[in-house]
Amino acid sequence: MNPIVLKEKISEFLKEDLGFGDLSVAFLPGGTPLSGSFIAKQSGIICGQEIPQATYDLLGHAPYKPRIPDGAPVKAGDIIGTVSGTAQTLLSGERVTLNLIQRMSGIATQTTHFVKLLDDATIRITDTRKTAPGLRLFDKYAVSVGGGFNHRFDLTGGIMLKDNHIALAGGVTQALAAVKRHVGPLTPVEVEVETEEELRQAVAGGANVIMFDNQNPETIKQWRQLVPKTIKVEASGGITAESISTFKGCGADFISIGNLTNDVTPLDISFLVAGAVKS
Numbered sequence: 001m002n003p004i005v006l007k008e009k010i011s012e013f014l015k016e017d018l019g020f021g022d023l024s025v026a027f028l029p030g031g032t033p034l035s036g037s038f039i040a041k042q043s044g045i046i047c048g049q050e051i052p053q054a055t056y057d058l059l060g061h062a063p064y065k066p067r068i069p070d071g072a073p074v075k076a077g078d079i080i081g082t083v084s085g086t087a088q089t090l091l092s093g094e095r096v097t098l099n100l101i102q103r104m105s106g107i108a109t110q111t112t113h114f115v116k117l118l119d120d121a122t123i124r125i126t127d128t129r130k131t132a133p134g135l136r137l138f139d140k141y142a143v144s145v146g147g148g149f150n151h152r153f154d155l156t157g158g159i160m161l162k163d164n165h166i167a168l169a170g171g172v173t174q175a176l177a178a179v180k181r182h183v184g185p186l187t188p189v190e191v192e193v194e195t196e197e198e199l200r201q202a203v204a205g206g207a208n209v210i211m212f213d214n215q216n217p218e219t220i221k222q223w224r225q226l227v228p229k230t231i232k233v234e235a236s237g238g239i240t241a242e243s244i245s246t247f248k249g250c251g252a253d254f255i256s257i258g259n260l261t262n263d264v265t266p267l268d269i270s271f272l273v274a275g276a277v278k279s
Contacts, residue, residue, distance in 0.1 A: 001050060001141050009137060010054050013096045022092040034273050035084040038101070040074040041268040044109035047071070047145040048101035048138070052083060055097045060089035071108070071145045080269065087273070094271050102266035103135070104142040109267055111146025111260050117241060120248040123255055126151045126234075130258035139261040151256055159183060160190045160211075172198045176205030190234070199223055203231065213237045217250040224251035 040046070049066040056062035062085025068074055083090060114125055125148045131139040140150045152158040161175045169175035172191060179189060190209035191202040202210045203226065210227060212220050214237035227233055235252040240259065247255060 001137055003054075005137055006050065006054050007058070009134070010051070010096065010100075011058055012134075013100075014055070014058055014093070017096055018092060022088070025088045025091050028087045028091075032086065033084055034087055034090060034275075035082060036090050036271055036273040037079045038081045038083075038098075039270050039272060040078045040080055041076055041270055043073070043075045044105055044267040045071060045112050045146055046074050046080050046101075046105050046267075047108035047142045048104035049081065051100045051104075052081060052093075052097050055093040056083065056085060056089055059093050061085060062089045062093075071147075090271075090273060098269060098271060099266075100138055102269050103132075103264055104138050104145075105267035105269065106264045107139055107142035107261055108146035110264070111143050111148040114241065114244055114257060114260065115147040117244045118248055118255070119245070123247070123250070123252055124149045125260075126254050126256045127260050128236075128256050128258045129154070130262040132261070143260055146260075148260060149254070151254075158188045158190060160192070162192045163194070163213075166192070166198075172201040173205055176202070176207060180206065192236075196223065196226070199226060203227060207231060209234055211236050211256075212252070217247050220247070220250040220252055 046068050047070050049070050052064040056064060062083050064081055064083040066081040068078065068080045074080060111125065118125060127140055127143040127148060128151055136153065140153065144150055159179055161179065166172055166175045169178055172193065176189065176191065183189060188208040190211055191207040192211040192213045193199045193202050194213050199210065209232045211234040212223060215223070215235065220235055224233055232253045233251065234254040234256055235247060235250065236256040239247065239255060239257055
């Protein structure tokens, strides 16, 4: 992850959470060094080991030692990392740190699950721009940690002509012709198609990538024969954990799945200060 953006984002999240100060630690004795552990409470894929140190660096001095690297499996009870510092630093950064690690680990876990279900090394599973506002850096990093690949990061990462663009331009041929008058030589152009005629127009118009939208695996196999190998094929639309295995061997180069990042179940992880036992 870009360390500059990472620091800016976490600073923003801490400002939101701390307000004018953490009232819950005001009564605690200051300066006493403590240690704490981040503990997985369920099985999954860990992700976000850069988060704790980046958070603590903004709050005080608290060295964090990851025990399990990003992308590795964990089970309930595993200690994923330890940290030492003052109670104020550790507790004030706890919620922001956990929120991010839990979400990122949930995305990485779900991505790994989809990759295993597809079981096709010739097809890359990618994310989409269906990320939580403000969290795209973290969401897309988590997809890559889980064994997936990143689609464009933003609207400057490539041109995608979807149904609204095509309708407003008057058709696939017109949309491609219009955009190619303005696009730079290194900017890829992708076209979403829903019919065989639109597919033929996308090929003739020189699209770099063609998305087969909401098509079943058999149709994708048939349409793939109409596309030169120089043009990449993406399958997308309504593909779930229940249906992903049926796309094995369909001939697509990529399968994009919005649910990798917009239907997230965070991985259950807790933070516990050593010796923090209620009397």
